[in-house]
Amino acid sequence: MRWIWLFALLASFQLSAQEWQLRDTCPPSFLLTEDNRCELKTLYQFYTSTQGKGLGGTQTELPPHRDGFTPQQIDLGRHLFFDPLLSGDQQLSCASCHLPEKGFSDGKALSDGANNLQTTRSSPTLWNSAFVTRFFWDARAQSLEEQAVGPLFAENEMDNTPERLLASLNQNSVYKQWFAQAFGESNGITLDQIASALTAFQTSLISLNSRYDQYVHGNHNALNENEIAGMNVYRSFVARCSECHMPPLFTNNQIAVIGTPEPEGMPLDVGAETTFNAPKLKGGFKVPTLRNIAKTAPYMHSGRFATLREAVEFYTLGRGHAVPEGVEMQIHWHIWEPNLTDEEIDRIVDFLHALTDETFTPAVPAVLPSGLTPINNQQTAAIKGENQ
Ligand code: HEC
Ligand code: HEC
Known part of the structure; x- marks a missing residue:
């Protein structure tokens, strides 16, 4: 028995002593510039040909993409993406329906959202969103920033409200410090910053090495x-x-x-x-x-x-x-x-x-500033069950 107490004590010690730091390095396939931005580097940038594209030509150029976020913005976005604190009932994170091990989709025809409601369409992959110009199946959002507020406040997805979301993040001392670090302001966290950090993370999901x-x-x-x-x-x-x-x-x-x-x-x-x-x-x-x-x-x-x-x-x-x-x-x-x-x-x-490449799958954060579990146990159990 005594041992158990000792372990518990050590574990809590570790948690409180943990330094809450955002990464200062770029994810793989990005290079850090002198002004602290992550720039995408891929072999495809050596190809300039547009010929034969629609015919399945191989060494053809990539369309424009979004990059230039800082390592801190990307890492903040990674934590937000996995944090159920963003949802109304603190049960769902973005990752609940966009699971890394399911190609950032969820293995279901329709996704299970808040209030026991389902989405009306299937959850799409988020790989290579840096190159996407219109979002959602019906192309109704023009940017990842515009897209992000969709799930956050939809009744059948994360069912939060802007006021509640901002309050829960602003009350969290780690997030407050992180947002200030990532965006260089300390007047409180804004919705634009949340959307921007989520965008930074999602545009770092590069899969071009299958x-x-x-x-x-x-x-x-x-x-x-x-x-x-x-x-x-x-x-x-x-x-x-x-x-x-x-x-x-x-x-x-x-x-x-x-x-x-x-x-x-x-x-x-x-x-x-x-x-x-x-x-x-x-x-x-x-x-x-x-x-x-x-x-x-x-x-x-x-x-x-x-x-x-x-x-x-x-x-x-x-x-x-x-x-x-x-x-x-x-x-x-x-x-x-x-x-x-x-x-x-x-x-x-x-x-x-042969188009599968998950080499740069980002790590699920081991601990979140909210103390919540990144992807709830039920969801993890379901995935494990399926993979067996
Ligand atoms: C005219 C354009 C067009 C052509 C040609 C086309 N597709 Fe598609 N494909 C689409 C669209 C649009 C969708 C999404 C349709 C929907 O969701 O109802 C889609 C969806 C898919 C999907 C499902 C993707 C997902 O994430 O669920 C697969 C797989 C696919 N196509 C493979 C193919 C293959 C293989 C061929 C050639 C035999 C092909 N497509 C030809 C436009 C096209
Ligand atoms: C309850 C499940 C669920 C949750 C939670 C969820 N999504 Fe989604 N996501 C979906 C579904 C379903 C769609 C497709 C909806 C449509 O096209 O109408 C989608 C679409 C998207 C798209 C568009 C992708 C594309 O290429 O068109 C992005 C980006 C995205 N989600 C990111 C997020 C982010 C960021 C969060 C967290 C803030 C999140 N999602 C939370 C289910 C979910």
Whole structure:
């Protein structure tokens, strides 16, 4: 018994003596500049060609990206991202629905939010958000800052209020000190600073070193025969995948109407039609990146497809085959009837598996300033159970 007390005493000692420091180094794949900013460095920055992009050209340039945050802003964002203190009932963090081990998605068709409510769409990956120009499936947010306030205050997500959120952070001495350190002001934490720190963290999630990338950079043994065969079907004029899911990011950052089905019994999600008030975008969604796609099942805005194979097979079952009767949808002209064979579908799936790269997965903070658990036990148990 006495030993237990001693351990408890030591543990509490350690916690109180812990120095609450933000990191002063950049995450991997960023270099620290003289004025204390993290600049992205990737081999793709050596490629300037734009030719053959839609045809699946390999050594093509990256679109513009966001970087230039300080190490302290990024590390503050990492703590906020995992801290349930940000939610109304202090049960949910951003990571509850964007789990690092699930490609920053959550393995569910629809996510479980506050008040026993579910989200109406599937949780997307956050990898490579530094390159994304429109956020949410229906492209309704123009920046990560604008996006962040969505989940924080949505009743079916984190269900907080701006007043309550600011009060709980301002009452926390560690966060107060950290925000002052990261933003150089000490007049109290603001919503803009919260959004900015979350953005800093999310733009640090870089995944550009999959086996596919190694192949691109010249290691021709990085992909096996099946994966190369798959890549060739993927970028062929028949399958046309790369015209929308364009390398190197495997998205062209556009919106396309492709006519995916809703789950059984669910009403049609008109997607980007609402955002842009444009009937021709009925059923239009953002072209999602396919990087780390093997980790983010189930697939599509509705999570309708449980496996990657089903998602790929969708494209060969006929143009508009899943559009409900009587609904007029202007399906994109690149969605056709490629009549892929079973073998070709399998090869594409093989290729998509070669787009996984989680080398730079950030660490979940061991202790949070709020003292809360980053991702609650139930969620962790569910993940462990599934992985067994
Ligand atoms: C209850 C689950 C849940 C929580 C909690 C949650 N999200 Fe999400 N997130 C989603 C869902 C679902 C979507 C897609 C919604 C849509 O498109 O309409 C989404 C979309 C996003 C997107 C858009 C990605 C893209 O490429 O379009 C970002 C970025 C994001 N979330 C970041 C966050 C951050 C930061 C937090 C914490 C402040 C957070 N999320 C909390 C479920 C959640
Ligand atoms: C006209 C543009 C376009 C073409 C061509 C296209 N896609 Fe897509 N893809 C999309 C859009 C838009 C979505 C999201 C649709 C939705 O959620 O309803 C999507 C979703 C996906 C998803 C699910 C992603 C996720 O995160 O859930 C996979 C996998 C996929 N596409 C693979 C392919 C493959 C393989 C091909 C070639 C056979 C292909 N796509 C061709 C536009 C396209």
